[in-house]
Amino acid sequence: MTVNSSHQLWIYDTTLRDGTQREGLSVSLEDKLRIARKLDELGIPFIEGGWPGANPKDVQLFWQLQEQPLTQAQIVAFCSTRRPLQKASSEPMLQAILASGTLWVTIFGKSWDLHVTEGLKTSLAENLEMIRDTIEYLRSQGRRVIYDAEHWFDGYKHNADYALQTLKTAIDAGAEWLVLCDTNGGTLPHEVSQIVTDVIESCPQDVQLGIHTHNDSDTAIANALAGVMAGVKMVQGTINGYGERCGNANLCSLIPNLQLKLGYKCIADNKLSNLTEASRFVSEVVNLAPDEHAPFVGRSAFAHKGGIHVSAVQKNPLTYEHIEPETVGNSRRIVISEQAGVSNVLAKASGFGIELDKNHSATREILQLLKQLESEGYQFEAAEASFELLMREALQTRPSFFQVKGFQIHCDLGKGLETTKALATVKVAVKNQDIWEAAEGNGPVAALDAALRKALVKFYPQIDTFKLTDYKVRILNGHTGTSATTRAMVELGNGQQRWTTIGVSNNILEASYQAVVEGLEYGLIKHCQVDSPLKVFE
């Protein structure tokens, strides 16, 4: 990977490492893999997977990605320089890095003298030695190195001379990229411009610089842009700006600014229109409400109210929109007169391999149903199986495998009880028979799932191969307390495929029940298609 054109920029995503530092965000290994594959699909060239030396769980991620590699992205392992007065070759953290098997490694080191003497409690010379030794060791093991200069801007302001020495040490040791980090997020854009210009003047001509910014001054995007305009070629950030404290530079804002407004090339133009979907996918996976007011990708980003305004925007969108929403996969939304969206439905259908005609009555019906359900709290971005069922319903191609006629949940809990099992009873109509079954589970949803399977397995033995692989609950309008609307999402898998379904209700049990039932139903449809490739749609 080398920089071919002066207008090429390299996007480096750190959602899986720095992004997970956000307070309240936690991800499983499975979540991380799903996000990594989504970023790969989007065409992000560098994806930082984690810090295997500090977080043993991250090792698994790299192993899984060795077995099933990404298609185009480089997955990057992250680590600090070795500890003071050790040898890089005997540093356990670095052994964990090598074991993760990535070609690219990002090493962060100290740029700010104060952090060396007060934080690491070592000498300025030893810090340089730590940088040199660590990078040289990784190079000797065939790794390519990105060097993150932590606290770069603060360090440079306090002791420019020493800060520049750390960069030169990293270059001499073989780092291919030097990334200037505003770790505390306190730098303003005009300072970034000045300091990046200074660095470019002080470094050899062929050095490739990057920038990593945080949003503590509410200028993370502008700081990154200032860096690029001063000459850096790599930009680090996270999807949705997730990150410690006030977050990192938001790639969902950075990429369109760079690509649409400044003419840089970051990802393929035809991928840019997947940005909104990627943003919502990631927020669903990490189970955080998407920011509706987020620039470019938020639900309100191109929302228009009021009469004149609306007719003006329809006549000439340029008058009230800074970009065309479709270029980033978002859409204009007319807040009062709810219209537009047929193209959305057509696009979604085509994503499922279903070619819909925009004049087909079912198309309008789906659209109407979709709008109604989304206003109730359904969200189909990450629950495509439920959306497919909805479309099949409208097209009258939804097979009927079973019908749940009722269920009851009973739970007896309280202090002093060791285990608190729940009991579910269900009544299901299958192939003209009414079946009653009961089962116990750790929680009410597990009990319900168990009772349903018990009722259905006699008729559909393949149901035994379906496993519940994920279950997520989100309270929507949280501030109304425990009677708020609840959205449940369930993921099932059969070993080859996975699918996600959704349920929404005031009652958390009802919402979960809807999702579980649709998940089993969708699995049966897929199974039938595999057994006899039934062409359901024209």
Add this chain to the structure above:
Amino acid sequence: MTVNSSHQLWIYDTTLRDGTQREGLSVSLEDKLRIARKLDELGIPFIEGGWPGANPKDVQLFWQLQEQPLTQAQIVAFCSTRRPLQKASSEPMLQAILASGTLWVTIFGKSWDLHVTEGLKTSLAENLEMIRDTIEYLRSQGRRVIYDAEHWFDGYKHNADYALQTLKTAIDAGAEWLVLCDTNGGTLPHEVSQIVTDVIESCPQDVQLGIHTHNDSDTAIANALAGVMAGVKMVQGTINGYGERCGNANLCSLIPNLQLKLGYKCIADNKLSNLTEASRFVSEVVNLAPDEHAPFVGRSAFAHKGGIHVSAVQKNPLTYEHIEPETVGNSRRIVISEQAGVSNVLAKASGFGIELDKNHSATREILQLLKQLESEGYQFEAAEASFELLMREALQTRPSFFQVKGFQIHCDLGKGLETTKALATVKVAVKNQDIWEAAEGNGPVAALDAALRKALVKFYPQIDTFKLTDYKVRILNGHTGTSATTRAMVELGNGQQRWTTIGVSNNILEASYQAVVEGLEYGLIKHCQVDSPLKVFE
């Protein structure tokens, strides 16, 4: 009001007008008055109250403020220029402005030729006439005028010559301030710098310029800063960045950047420390959850995790904080998390007013319990009330108000049922009595909460003042399906304070139950401390 010093800036708040354009935000007259008084208290010099011509309810606000004026701020009425081919003196909108009785009026007019010809469907000359006539008329009625040049930056890019004519017309007609508006929010900081510089060169020397930015490019703050650094003297924005689409420039970020980093004077230094409180007050009044990750004023803005990091920040805050949190009325927060060390526990305890000795056996006990609970899925970062209960437990200062001896949940659901209520029965021991109660709710947790309150309110009437304000559920190891561990968080409030508690279990109902019970218990502790300042801890 004249500009005395080159370092004085005038902050102009438009929360009550542009801020209320945010989708999902609505305010009553009473809300608007409360916000206006809070802004006045904070020392904001200009407060835009509304657009009485377009929104008749806004008239009331101005009348109320005539009766009980603000202490230092100018309340400003907002209006467009008169309609084409009318007379300003007979324009009803302008009569409404005069009736609102403010000294200052903001008039917005078109800068962009396209909007004149396509939007207003009038001639470029008539638009200039509309600006002139409107401002001259208001001046003749003794008003002082701020002129908002709508779509300034887009207009200037398309037809600089015409855009400048509109400004000159406004100056000649008697406007005292010219505010350059990035109405569509698409402008980037380097363009703002360039265009503001051009304007300053083209206008008479004594013209006072302002800037009004939107966040569609995620650079609203940087754009405003670029304007100031190029010479504007007024900055318009809203509290918490509320506004249409992606919002306006956030004054909670702008003011500290301008005042603490760039040395401008916006509000009195001793008022700056009220900024965090003002931000939260406004979000409470408009009933939107505060953005915890907001720069400067967010709850997470100065949150620190991890042992080394915490001890470093305590030794020298400069190493990990871009400003001192207290200067904006925020505070450093040591996040209680897996990586916690003794120093975290001590810092946290002291935050609750509990002085712990690091050699006290309880300290180690708390630390051990904390680690064990966190490995089970508890997360105290956002559930400080539960953490305080845990500390009280270890210190044997946790009062006993009631004991839940058992509860049952029963739910009867299924297709065809309109509403699916849940029934809860509880057995609670209070003051040596065993109480049985039952209640219904939309979901099982609402039912449980209702039953518990029913049982307790006879003994603790203050429980009626506690409201469930938020309820969150997260499935932890989601990939094990519906028998995964569930974490429930509940927030309660009593009007003055809010507190959050947590419960974890394999059973979602059990987890929610734990959180609800601890929430009620914590509320009772707080209530007792207020009634009789019981010194619980030494």
